[in-house]
Amino acid sequence: MNQMLAMRVFRSIAEAKGFSAAAERLDTTHSSVSRHLQQLESALGVRLINRNTRHMSLTAAGEGYYSACVDILDRVDAASQAAAREQERPSGLLRISAPLVVGTLELAHWLPAFQARYPDIWVDLSCSDPLVDLVADGFDVALRICGPLADSSLVARQLSVSPLVLVAAPAYVFKCGLPRSVAELNEHRLLTYGASAQWTLGNESGQSATLDCRSTFHTDTITALHACALAGGGIAAFTLATVKDDLLTGRLVRILPEHTLGERHYYALYPNARHLPAKVRAFVDYMAQYYQGRG
Incomplete structure (x- = not known):
């Protein structure tokens, strides 16, 4: 027995004051309404409704059970509505x-x-x-x-x-110049991050070259790498998404802009x-x- 459904059927019978009216309200059949009530009364071990061919009324137990059903079902419906609103409204x-x-x-x-x-x-x-x-x-x-x-x-x-690009501060470029090829990178101060000390750079023509970096500064945090690059410490690799604002404002400039280190x-x-x-x-x-x- 679906007790929650049976409670709803019993409530509808009590409020509609009849089996046929309750069945119409619930869009079901008279026999289905009667069956749910019988199952509920059997499970509770008590008669909830006195009925004959002409009249029906709640028993004393039915009156008390009806009040409890209204309270429980209203709480369940309110909780369901609140959950649905929460699902619809970002909060x-x-x-x-x-x-x-x-x-x-x-x-x-x-x-x-x-x-x-x-x-x-x-x-x-x-x-x-x-x-x-x-x-x-x-x-x-x-x-x-x-x-x-x-x-x-x-x-x-x-x-x-986002492509991984090489950047440096204008102060570093002014002091040390710009590398013109991947091979010239190791003539510069390189700032590296993470476990790998290799950079593999590719261009739009599909050519690639791998560089074993002679790092002058290595860190395990992007924050420190970024701070060192902004301070003019050397050339570093970042995703374009990370340094886009720095490039737009001129705090950093692209190095070998025709190359990326993948994406x-x-x-x-x-x-x-x-x-x-x-x-x-x-x-x-x-x-x-x-x-x-x-x-």
Whole structure:
């Protein structure tokens, strides 16, 4: 027996004051209404309605059960409506995991406008480069910058693809000049990040060259790499999306602009696409729009 359905049938009988009227209200048959009531009375072990061929009335137990049904069903309906509204309206706490570069260099460009558009969403941002366990750690969505994403149990939406470019501060270029080829790069001060000390640069003609970098500065954080590049410390590689504003304002300039070091994919990851909360959908759509203009 579906007890919740049986309770709704009993409530309809009581309020419609008859089996036929209740069946019409519920868009079902008289026999179905009668069967649900019989199952409910059998499960409860008590008679809820006195009926004969002409009249029906609630028993004393039925009166009490009716009041309880109204309270329970109204609460269930209110909770369902609230959940539906929550699904439709972007609101509530949004827990985001993002790489350090997003939290330190890019957040100021997108967060204020996002929160202005969705004032009912409260952001809890955690910045770390390793991919977290979204479900176990309680995150709604993660942003990641990487190569093509391997198969994953997570839903992945690609936000943008951005080339990895070489840049330096104008002060460094003024002091040390511009390299004219990949081979000349090792005559310059090179700033590197992460585990690899190799740069593979390709051009639009499909030619590529690999350089074993003689790094004068190596770091495990993009923030430090960016600060060193802005200070005139040398030549570094960043995604175009990360340094786009620096290039537009002249804080950095492109080095060997006909070459790139491949590309990086910007992804939004979330646990399940089914019944995606409105707050997650709003954030992912917003970031897709934001990065579309930065790659």
